[in-house]
Amino acid sequence: MLELIQIPYSPFCIAQRRLLEFARARFKVVNLSASSDRSLIWRLTRQRYYAVPVLQDGKTVVFETDEDSQVIAKYLDTKLGLGLFPREWEGVQQVLWRFFEHEIEGVGFKLNNAHYREWLPARDRLPFIRYKERKFGHGCLDRWLAGEEELQTELVRLLLPCEEMLLARPFLLGERPLFVDFDLYGMLGNYLYGGCQQLPAKHTLLRDWYARMSTVKQKPA
Numbered sequence: 001m002l003e004l005i006q007i008p009y010s011p012f013c014i015a016q017r018r019l020l021e022f023a024r025a026r027f028k029v030v031n032l033s034a035s036s037d038r039s040l041i042w043r044l045t046r047q048r049y050y051a052v053p054v055l056q057d058g059k060t061v062v063f064e065t066d067e068d069s070q071v072i073a074k075y076l077d078t079k080l081g082l083g084l085f086p087r088e089w090e091g092v093q094q095v096l097w098r099f100f101e102h103e104i105e106g107v108g109f110k111l112n113n114a115h116y117r118e119w120l121p122a123r124d125r126l127p128f129i130r131y132k133e134r135k136f137g138h139g140c141l142d143r144w145l146a147g148e149e150e151l152q153t154e155l156v157r158l159l160l161p162c163e164e165m166l167l168a169r170p171f172l173l174g175e176r177p178l179f180v181d182f183d184l185y186g187m188l189g190n191y192l193y194g195g196c197q198q199l200p201a202k203h204t205l206l207r208d209w210y211a212r213m214s215t216v217k218q219k220p221a
Contacts, residue, residue: 005030044061084177115194171213
């Protein structure tokens with residue numbers, strides 16, 4: 001059975017979990033937290049990786065090779081026959097997922113993290129704060145909360161092209177979801193995690209798309 005090692009609120013984990021659900025695959029999850037020991041991942045990857053997500057498929061362990069790779073998704077695409085990386089959209093999808101994972105995620109996670117007290121268990125807050133402040137500077141979480149209005153405005157702007165892509169089709173690039181749909185779903189799933197945020201009201205097509213992506217399943221062969 002496939003096993004996904006994840007942090008539930010990680011945008012990259014949310015994307016892979018939704019992909020597995022879409023594929024109707026049998027899988028289980030191993031949930032980690034900000035305070036979890038990462039020795040399991042370190043051991044499984046033979047001391048080559050410590051981040052999430054990691055996919056274990058029997059003796060095969062799959063993980064990303066750099067910040068722009070999609071090793072796990074492409075492995076699942078091939079294994080499960082999902083057709084998420086069609087040749088005609090090669091290149092286009094790569095441009096899109098980089099935009100989603102850098103620009104949109106870079107604003108969305110700040111808006112989510114600013115409200116960490118409302119959704120993160122108390123036992124996990126110290127390592128969470130420590131990690132964020134080591135990466136983004138002392139007081140970063142409070143700064144993001146104070147600047148929430150500006151960040152929301154920026155997110156609305158960044159999501160406008162996604163809204164426009166849905167003007168004439170149900171998914172970002174056509175009549176069925178491709179990898180970029182799951183990728184954007186993960187970035188927005190992190191932004192929405194904990195229920196403190198909502199998708200911009202003016203982006204009605206994107207709100208409908210998100211609801212559709214939350215339940216869509218691969219058609220049986």
